Amino acid sequence: MNKYLKYSLIGILVLGALWAAAFFIKSNSKSAITYETQKPFITNIEKKTVATGKVVPEDEIEIKPQISGIIDKIYLEEGVKVKAGDLIAVIKVVPNEQSLNQARGRVRNAELALNNIKIEYNRNKSLFDKGVISSQDFNSLQLQYDQAQQELSNAQADYQIIRRGSAGGSTTANTNIRATVDGTILEIPVEEGDQVIQSNNFNDGTTIATIADLSKMIFEGKVDEGEVAKLQIGTPLKISLGAVEGKELDAKLRFIAPKGVEETGAVQFKIEGDVEIQEDVFIRAGYSANASMVLEKKDSVMVIPEALLQFDKKTDKPYVEVAVGNVEDQKFERKDIEIGISDGVNVEIVSGITEEDLVKQWNKTEPIKKGEDGDEDGDEGSEDSEE
Structure with missing residues (x-):
């Protein structure tokens, strides 16, 4: 009797072990990762670029003396608004x-x-x-x-x-330095006692003051050669200033350089835009600025988030994985797609899927699988595991 009891216990233990092994294999055959899905949707999409540069006056006038001498007196300071004819400085002539x-x-x-x-x-x-x-x-x-x-x-x-320095009634015109235009004095690079040289055919002369109209400002920036072909004169710009937070200025593109300049291995093209100055924003000459402009725009197109895209390792063509059957089954099949423009968040889907397809959303914490050659190959590994 003890003998039969012994064999019975052994048989029960063996059956229990087989059942536990079967349960373990069955439970581990299911994917430990559950993927969520997203549907494509219809929206407007814009492809933008940002050009870095600065905001400067449209015209800067340099005031130069008509005679050489020494600065005797400076009457105005930088930042002062002047009218044409206002006295800025007086020169004392030192004859040869x-x-x-x-x-x-x-x-x-x-x-x-x-x-x-x-x-x-x-x-x-x-x-x-x-x-x-x-x-x-x-x-x-x-x-x-x-x-x-x-x-x-x-x-x-x-x-x-x-x-x-002058004869008779022309004394004022030669030794007195006066503003030639209305505007704001941006810079007075000389001091009293400095020697200055007159402007002539062989010398530009010493700049006494620089004057500009701060109500007429332009944006000067540079764009890459890959984007300059998509720009057109009159394109709207949105100017954001580093020194003025929370404010955007409207501008229109007015100039695109016909010749590029190579900088750090890339060819850059100069652009200019007329800036619309707001009354409640004071713009100083030389503020650093960024200009955002729309390169391409499409309305009512089907898009998906760029994070759903995958790219074939060999052909570098885009594809997504679409749910097959019930979503709870976590079965997906690959579909090659054709994409259009992107705004950095969403990408246009030209063909390959429909609005009803459920596109696999890749989990950020998904482990990287390796192929047979030992290299990281998340694309091929995921397909093998699903098969």
Whole structure:
């Protein structure tokens, strides 16, 4: 009896072990990961790009002196609004000794010549009054006398220009530096006592002040060569300023450079846009800014989140996995798709799936599976496990 009891217990234990093994295999044959699904949906989609740059005045005018000298007095400061004709600074002329001496010599020579011709003129005038000399001879002498007077006047004017910077009533125009346009003084790069050089054919001259109208601002930025072909003059821009939070300015693209410049291995093209200044926002010249612009836009197209996309390891073509049968069965099949534009979040689906398909949503915590060659191959591994 003990013998049969012994064999019975052994048989029960064996059956129990077989049942436990079968249950373990069956429970582990089910996927430990449950995938959620999403349906494609219809929406509007825009492909945008962002150009970095800065906001600057449309025109900046540099005020330069008409004569060399030393800054004697500066009357205005940077940031002050000015009208055309407002006095900015005064220049004190420091004449060149050699030029001054030559001009003084010209004046003396002109005086001597005038005195000499004056004596001759007075002597012949009395003879002409008595009818001794002809009218033609006296007129010729009169011309020489007038020319000598004019030569003295010219020499004296040149001497005054070299000595004081200007002659007669033109003093204000040469030594007083005045604003030439209405606007705001952006910069005064000189100080009292600095030596300045006049603008001429061989030298740009020293800049006394820079003036600009801050109510007319433009955006200057650069875009990559891959995006510049999609831009058009008049494209709306949204300008966001780094120094002004929570504010966006409207602008319109007005210029696209015909030639690019290579920077760090990429070709960049300069763009400009007219900025619409808001009354409640004060824009300073040189603010860093970003311009957002729409490169392509489509209305009422079918899209899915970009996170649902997968790409074939060999062909690099996009595909998704769509639920087959009941979602609870967690069975999916691969469908190759054709995609269109993307806004960075959603991507347009041109063909391959319909609005009724349930697209597999990849879990972020899903373990990376390896193929037979030992390399990471999440795509092929997931397909094998589902099969």
